[in-house]
Amino acid sequence: MSLLSVRDLETYFYTYDGTVKAVDGIDLDIDYKKVMGLVGESGSGKSVTALSILRLISSPPGDIKNGEIVYKGKDILKLSEDEMRKIRGKEISMIFQEPRSSLNPVLTSGEQIAEMLFYHDEEIRSCRDKRSRERMVIDRTYKILEDIGVSDPDRISKSYPHELSGGLCQRVMIAMAMICNPSLLIADEPTTSLDVTIQAQILDIMKDLVQKFGSSILIITHNLGIVAELCNDVAVMYAGCIVEKGDVVKIFDDPSHPYTIGLMNAIPYLEKDFDKKRLETIPGAVPSLINPPEGCRFHPRCVHAMDICKRRMPPNVEISKDHSIACWIYC
Ligand code: SF4
Numbered sequence: 001m002s003l004l005s006v007r008d009l010e011t012y013f014y015t016y017d018g019t020v021k022a023v024d025g026i027d028l029d030i031d032y033k034k035v036m037g038l039v040g041e042s043g044s045g046k047s048v049t050a051l052s053i054l055r056l057i058s059s060p061p062g063d064i065k066n067g068e069i070v071y072k073g074k075d076i077l078k079l080s081e082d083e084m085r086k087i088r089g090k091e092i093s094m095i096f097q098e099p100r101s102s103l104n105p106v107l108t109s110g111e112q113i114a115e116m117l118f119y120h121d122e123e124i125r126s127c128r129d130k131r132s133r134e135r136m137v138i139d140r141t142y143k144i145l146e147d148i149g150v151s152d153p154d155r156i157s158k159s160y161p162h163e164l165s166g167g168l169c170q171r172v173m174i175a176m177a178m179i180c181n182p183s184l185l186i187a188d189e190p191t192t193s194l195d196v197t198i199q200a201q202i203l204d205i206m207k208d209l210v211q212k213f214g215s216s217i218l219i220i221t222h223n224l225g226i227v228a229e230l231c232n233d234v235a236v237m238y239a240g241c242i243v244e245k246g247d248v249v250k251i252f253d254d255p256s257h258p259y260t261i262g263l264m265n266a267i268p269y270l271e272k273d274f275d276k277k278r279l280e281t282i283p284g285a286v287p288s289l290i291n292p293p294e295g296c297r298f299h300p301r302c303v304h305a306m307d308i309c310k311r312r313m314p315p316n317v318e319i320s321k322d323h324s325i326a327c328w329i330y331c
Contacts, residue, residue, distance in 0.1 A: 110157025
């Protein structure tokens with residue numbers, strides 16, 4: 001059994017211009033102690049998928065219209081808001097792409113990490129002695145900061161977000177997310193706003209999280225390099241649908257969906273530059289999710305589009321073990 005199974009998830013937003021089908025019938029499985037990458041262009045529905053998993057879609061205008069999100073055997077879409085609050089932060093936590101704007105500017109890092117313990121940790125919540133409770137909180141805060149490679153936890157925990165670099169703010173976010181030892185961490189573009197050397201450090205920390213904490217990770221990114229570096233499995237999203245998913249090695253060795261092939265060809269390689277070949281692009285643009293194309297949503301941009309592609313949505317078919325694809329070429 002997977003840690004988290006998403007089945008036929010549909011998340012829509014009702015706007016004055018029409019219904020935005022941001023996530024339209026996706027299936028996803030995240031295994032225990034594994035890293036899953038969710039890739040795709042901006043607006044393909046990656047972040048909405050993550051927010052749906054945590055039931056953080058604001059309603060109105062959004063609504064999880066259909067589907068199941070089964071976490072450790074329970075459909076979290078059927079839980080009460082109180083039960084859900086116990087899962088957020090303790091069982092499933094999330095980090096965002098703009099760490100500085102996600103942190104509270106008027107609390108120190110230590111206070112923000114401690115808040116998670118006061119809310120979720122039973123031992124600390126039930127401790128009646130104020131001094132012992134504070135000592136436990138400080139010890140746990142310093143320990144988690146050390147675990148993620150912060151060399152001066154005392155200074156960092158006493159600093160406000162504006163006093164820290166972007167990389168340190170992201171480490172504080174990771175510390176907040178991991179202090180209650182969640183089973184699943186959702187990381188939404190965790191390195192986008194950071195410079196390249198700090199990106200590499202954050203990726204190293206995330207690799208360690210699986211080893212040290214035994215957590216699974218769902219990482220949302222448009223960077224295929226990060227997927228290759230970090231993930232065991234990958235799902236490629238296009239216009240609210242998953243078009244290809246499976247084992248990361250198989251998909252990088254043998255990308256099969258025309259959209260995945262287009263994404264791979266759009267990666268600049270030094271060899272290509274030496275050849276003076278132009279970098280390939282995918283023609284056209286992502287369709288409007290208010291009025292997506294009939295049939296396969298990729299057909300207006302696909303060089304292999306056939307008649308059936310314009311009329312009917314392709315089913316998801318398994319083309320080998322741990323590799324499935326939604327494309328009429330393989331049906
Ligand atoms: Fe292209 Fe048709 Fe496959 Fe869609 S189903 S990716 S249009 S070949």
